Amino acid sequence: MDLLPLRVSLVLLLWTLSAVASTFPFAVSYYSPKRPACRAIPSTMALCHDVGYTEMRLPNLLGHDTLKEAQQQASSWVPLVSKRCHKDTKRFLCSLFAPVCLVEFVEPLPPCRSLCEVVRDGCVPVMSAFGFPWPEMFNCSQFPPGNEMCIPGTTTGSKGMDDRLEEHAKMPRCDACRPFGDAEKEMQQNFCQHDFMVKLKVKESHINGGNRKVVPEGPSLVILKRLNRVEEEEINRKAFLLQKGATCTCGELLEPSTTLLALGRKAGNKLLLNRIMGWHTGDGELKRFLQGIRKLQC
Incomplete structure (x- = not known):
């Protein structure tokens, strides 16, 4: 497996994370001072192509207020997705960078803790091969446990939540x-x-x-x-x-x-x-x- 492109990308990624950490240290931000808005996922946001939905919420769960900022930060993670360290890597990352936009949920839906954990366990070996730890900004303990209103993985038991999200998305406004x-x-x-x-x-x-x-x-x-x-x-x-x-x-x-x-x-x-x-x-x-x-x- 050719990991050289990944090595370069991870170096750039870790530099980026350290540079922006003081600006928006990660925490699931349910109370953004900016009014939430739905935006079409731009074609230039390669990380979240074919993720299963077409509209994202801003501000997102990483504190990005603009499409430009979200795209720039998301691009650093494309090489990791390409290594297929876990089939739900894209699903997890996009739930943070480009959270699904559903009209009845004013705040973005976070990823479930179980989704974070399976992606972390699958991708940590690839990252640690170059001395890079799982970022604290993706600390799985901050995400909701169980089958609550959160984004699940595609493993057994997630279909019910996916059906609920799809059902909510189709409901009319009161x-x-x-x-x-x-x-x-x-x-x-x-x-x-x-x-x-x-x-x-x-x-x-x-x-x-x-x-x-x-x-x-x-x-x-x-x-x-x-x-x-x-x-x-x-x-x-x-x-x-x-x-x-x-x-x-x-x-x-x-x-x-x-x-x-x-x-x-x-x-x-x-x-x-x-x-x-x-x-x-x-x-x-x-x-x-x-x-x-x-x-x-x-």
């Missing part, structure tokens, strides 16, 4: 979360047709029957159509329901630490969310917006 034109204007115009507006951050969101249950992080701020302080206090610690939320996607409900505004209705003892938007501008603007809502005469 009506309550469909894109707005002028979001603030629409929320204001529709307030009087609903029973309440709520400001919240999501602690937990999970399927409940055919619906999706939304559990707030701490008390919510509730604004009723008609002033009733007692009822506002009763509502502000309750969970909400997105009807038929098990059959559609709503990335806003999966985005951690983001302020959401929602319009809803009461149905007996249930609180149903009908329109949801993320609030991404400042607290001052939000305060003024909510003050304007409170002044509406319904």
